[in-house]
Amino acid sequence: MTTTDAFIAAADAHSAHTYHPLPVVVATADGAWMTDVEGRRYLDLLAGYSALNFGHGNRRLIEAAKAQLERVTLTSRAFHHDRFAAFCTELAELCGMEMVLPMNTGTEAVETAVKTVRKWGYRVKGVPAEMAKIVVAGNNFHGRTTTVISFSTDPEARADYGPYTPGFEIVPYGDLTAMRAAVTENTVAVLLEPIQGEAGVLVPPAGYLPAVRALTRERNVLFVADEIQSGLGRTGRTFACEHEGVVPDMYVLGKALGGGIVPVSAVVSSAEVLGVFRPGEHGSTFGGNPLACAVALEVIAMLRSGEYQARAAELGERMRGELKALADTGRLTAVRGRGLWAGVDVAPEYGSGREVSERLMDRGVLVKDTRGPTIRIAPPLVIGEGDLEWGLSQIGEVLTV
Known part of the structure; x- marks a missing residue:
């Protein structure tokens, strides 16, 4: 049994099953990246359902918290x-x-x-x-x-x-x-x-x-x-x-x-x-x-400062462009959203939203499904341009029959 399997087995045994998380066990995180207990890195394209708009371990926020803790x-x-x-x-x-x-x-x-x-x-x-x-x-x-x-x-x-x-x-x-x-x-x-x-x-x-x-x-x-x-x-x-x-x-x-x-x-x-x-x-x-x-x-x-709103608007335009290109190929049937927030519907022949999320996890990208064919994409607003482009490219890669 791997370390990941052991953590998941313990959680399943002793916590109420109110969630169906992806089988990844996060140990550390920084910015838009998370690392699991096995040392594998993942690009976070969910951002805690927008709770992590400013990324994991944002130094300004950590320092503010540490100062107040004292x-x-x-x-x-x-x-x-x-x-x-x-x-x-x-x-x-x-x-x-x-x-x-x-x-x-x-x-x-x-x-x-x-x-x-x-x-x-x-x-x-x-x-x-x-x-x-x-x-x-x-x-x-x-x-x-x-x-x-x-x-x-x-x-x-x-x-x-x-x-x-x-x-x-x-x-x-x-x-x-x-x-x-x-x-x-x-x-x-x-x-x-x-x-x-x-x-x-x-x-x-x-x-x-x-x-x-x-x-x-x-x-x-x-x-x-x-x-x-x-x-x-x-x-x-x-x-x-x-x-x-x-x-x-x-x-x-x-x-x-x-x-x-x-x-x-x-x-x-x-x-x-x-x-x-x-x-x-x-x-x-x-x-x-x-x-x-x-x-x-x-x-x-x-x-x-307006910096984060502007970044979400600019990167969001690029993200929608990439996702709409996938829709033009028929791999996605719908693309919705504003800023760095999108919901996309996967064409049925490529699997359910859950299945696509699991395939992305295997490639080091974390998203989450909702309502059947839909996956949500909501990266931290601090995500690097290259990281976002790479993550979106992985979505295209997994949408194969």
Whole structure:
């Protein structure tokens, strides 16, 4: 038995089987490269589902974390700490908003957004008690808590977890007519991913997001953008909504905000919306802790330079060009995405998305399948041009009958 086999056998024996990872055991990582326990190197074209936008072991982020580790890591929100005000102020400014409610994981932030818009609906909009509705899109992925999977259309995420939380209306993604019909006087929010990641990096039709923005303003409904995967540079802009000139009422953020070092998430909105909370009505022991704030502050500083957004835009154009060339040969049936983020559908004669991912792993390239024939490609934004070209060339090499 190899070292890899031993690690995988131990994991299978003692951890719940909630994931089906590729059979690689990572030991170290740097930039866009990971090395396994056998010493083999792999090019990371997944970047932790965008949690590693700035690469593995980014020195600026590591140094920020190390400096904070020597000072204080946790106070709980029972006390103030000296990184909290700066984190909230600078994240609000980055988003063009006024207030921040920090949490830890992305799904916690989505749960927080749900609670926030309902409370706003009752206290500000005047929706009758227990009548608030939130409109969401089919094929969404917002997390895996009980409430969040209650408005999922994915059987794997939803089955056998009922009874489900009520209060959600599901409409097809990109269908403005269905959206208009679903919004009523009791609707408090529309919650959307500007680009649906888990569904295969689905970009909505041009004009859809601005039309939703106009509809929500017209009906006094909050527009909530889940930018947990799409935000913070991934698509070539700080936020994916910017591609359509849209500013939502609320951003839901996570993943890259923690730099791949610590889980950091946040809800960012106006004082009118987040001002509905009073002490004791919501919170988190670890949310906004000093270590998280120190890392996130460095992430915000890096994004302010615009360097990473520009890099994602430039390299993303090259990536799409290479992938569309594969589609022209018939090896891919669809190419979708923005910036350094793509979902590609493999032609059936070349295997499933899982099979293609495994063949790429054998060649030293790591991607991950989703929804059957689809693989997602999301390299760290710091990836070298030559490394990206080599990784994309391997995709073409494995697509052979």
